[in-house]
Amino acid sequence: MDQTNQSEAASSGFEKAAGAQPGAGDGPIVADSVQVYSRNIKGTFRTIKWSAIWILLGLYYVAPWLRWDRGPNAPGQALLVDMPGRRAYFFDIEIWPQEVYYLVGILIIAAVGLFLATALAGRIWCGFFCVQTVWTDLFMWVERHIEGDRNARIRLDKGPLTFSKAFKKITKHIAWMLISLATGGAWIMYFKDAPTFTVEFFTGTASYNLYGFTLLFAGTTYILAGWAREAVCIYMCPWPRFQSAMFDEHSLIVTYEEWRGEPRGKSRRDADFTGRGHCVDCTMCVQVCPTGVDIRQGQQMACIGCALCVDACNSIMDRFNLPRGLITYDSTANQVARSKDQATKFLPLRPRTIIYAAVMLIAAAVMLFSLVSRERLEINVLRDRAPLFVRLSDGGIRNGYTFKVLNMERLAKTYTLALDGIDGATLAVIGIVKEGATSATLPVKPDTIGTFRVFVKAPRRSLPEKSMDMNFLLTDQKTGKVYPHETVFAGPGR
Numbered sequence: 001m002d003q004t005n006q007s008e009a010a011s012s013g014f015e016k017a018a019g020a021q022p023g024a025g026d027g028p029i030v031a032d033s034v035q036v037y038s039r040n041i042k043g044t045f046r047t048i049k050w051s052a053i054w055i056l057l058g059l060y061y062v063a064p065w066l067r068w069d070r071g072p073n074a075p076g077q078a079l080l081v082d083m084p085g086r087r088a089y090f091f092d093i094e095i096w097p098q099e100v101y102y103l104v105g106i107l108i109i110a111a112v113g114l115f116l117a118t119a120l121a122g123r124i125w126c127g128f129f130c131v132q133t134v135w136t137d138l139f140m141w142v143e144r145h146i147e148g149d150r151n152a153r154i155r156l157d158k159g160p161l162t163f164s165k166a167f168k169k170i171t172k173h174i175a176w177m178l179i180s181l182a183t184g185g186a187w188i189m190y191f192k193d194a195p196t197f198t199v200e201f202f203t204g205t206a207s208y209n210l211y212g213f214t215l216l217f218a219g220t221t222y223i224l225a226g227w228a229r230e231a232v233c234i235y236m237c238p239w240p241r242f243q244s245a246m247f248d249e250h251s252l253i254v255t256y257e258e259w260r261g262e263p264r265g266k267s268r269r270d271a272d273f274t275g276r277g278h279c280v281d282c283t284m285c286v287q288v289c290p291t292g293v294d295i296r297q298g299q300q301m302a303c304i305g306c307a308l309c310v311d312a313c314n315s316i317m318d319r320f321n322l323p324r325g326l327i328t329y330d331s332t333a334n335q336v337a338r339s340k341d342q343a344t345k346f347l348p349l350r351p352r353t354i355i356y357a358a359v360m361l362i363a364a365a366v367m368l369f370s371l372v373s374r375e376r377l378e379i380n381v382l383r384d385r386a387p388l389f390v391r392l393s394d395g396g397i398r399n400g401y402t403f404k405v406l407n408m409e410r411l412a413k414t415y416t417l418a419l420d421g422i423d424g425a426t427l428a429v430i431g432i433v434k435e436g437a438t439s440a441t442l443p444v445k446p447d448t449i450g451t452f453r454v455f456v457k458a459p460r461r462s463l464p465e466k467s468m469d470m471n472f473l474l475t476d477q478k479t480g481k482v483y484p485h486e487t488v489f490a491g492p493g494r
């Protein structure tokens with residue numbers, strides 16, 4: 001390691017905000033916090049992290065552009081939440097507002113999945129997949145390409161304001177803003193046809209709402225990923241506060257093997273490590289940390305479990321010909337076992353992981369079953385309340401209903417409506433059949449709600465009670481499937 005790094009690193013790997021000159025608006029976003037200048041590092045976890053980031057970003061930006069043919073009069077976007085049409089589309093699956101419980105199911109599966117991942121692999125979500133981590137890493141990647149790695153950035157911030165410094169700062173912030181704009185715009189594309197929105201956006205014909213929301217999401221991205229960064233994880237996010245409840249001694253976490261590392265001290269490469277710890281106090285683990293944590297001080301809430309310090313320390317161990325894993329991504333049980341020279345093991349099957357997995361599987365199975373067996377028709381009947389019933393001149397009793405058929409298919413449907421449960425009852429449907437009919441044919445357009453006014457007449461002798469149970473029977477004329485719908489017929493009683 002070069003001397004500059006070592007001396008800079010000796011001040012615990014980050015610079016006090018007061019010591020760094022604000023450049024193009026840079027500086028800590030929270031009072032008393034420190035400006036973190038994380039250093040680039042190569043290694044296994046960094047590679048995994050880059051892979052996760054590019055895949056997730058690719059999915060996010062590309063997914064709204066995927067097309068899906070649903071036939072005429074239907075959106076051709078594979079993933080779309082159509083707010084005006086009150087519909088959500090996921091490839092071939094179409095979710096109506098009445099089916100919002102699917103969203104609840106997805107949230108339950110996601111939450112329990114997060115519990116399971118945490119119990120197995122600690123803060124793997126925070127370190128590798130969380131949107132804050134992904135976008136912050138992207139912004140830091142841009143920053144590194146424009147301003148240089150850690151030492152260059154520290155020098156730049158401490159140095160006077162020159163043309164070169166201003167140029168770098170402005171370029172960085174313009175790049176961040178463009179990414180933020182693309183991020184905000186991509187988010188809107190999940191709610192509006194992507195090609196249409198893009199054309200409208202750049203030709204100035206999009207609505208003020210769309211411009212407003214795009215700028216809102218762009219601004220949020222710019223602030224959270226560009227400025228707030230680790231402060232979001234440390235001060236704003238509630239997840240670190242209760243995730244430790246999912247840990248046990250077999251959960252994989254990033255830890256420093258103190259029993260092996262201490263007593264620490266500076267060292268030469270060819271030094272004899274007998275009688276001393278393997279930590280050479282290079283602070284590389286702190287320099288690469290995106291949240292400025294010194295993991296040698298033990299587990300901390302600010303540690304997001306990204307394991308970059310593992311890569312950093314392994315690279316140092318390699319240089320000193322010492323065994324890797326002084327900082328390790330392993331369970332505390334294995335750490336203890338290693339310290340006693342005992343065998344280590346990974347125990348993925350434990351009561352809590354089995355329970356989480358079982359809950360997830362049950363929720364997923366229920367969702368899947370209800371999805372494949374769901375009806376694409378819904379009946380809604382509203383009985384007239386005022387008046388409850390009408391006495392007719394021939395002695396019969398009449399009730400009025402508003403009968404709604406929700407046809408969720410993209411095919412026109414024809415149904416036969418009939419009655420069951422009251423002897424001699426007949427019906428009339430306004431505009432379709434007159435009073436005295438025993439059935440009526442109801443046409444319903446594709447993907448709409450058919451609304452019909454239905455009057456049911458029953459002879460007085462068939463109504464011994466004030467309230468009689470009755471069924472509307474709706475038959476799909478094409479498939480022959482009958483959809484009964486229970487309702488009530490009101491009369492004067494005996």
Ligand code: SF4
Binds near residue numbers: 281286296312
């Ligand atoms: S733990 Fe490893 S990376 Fe950190 S200071 Fe010690 S030797 Fe260096």
Ligand code: SF4
Binds near residue numbers: 289290303305
């Ligand atoms: S301490 Fe290590 S694992 Fe934790 S956030 Fe810092 S670099 Fe990542």
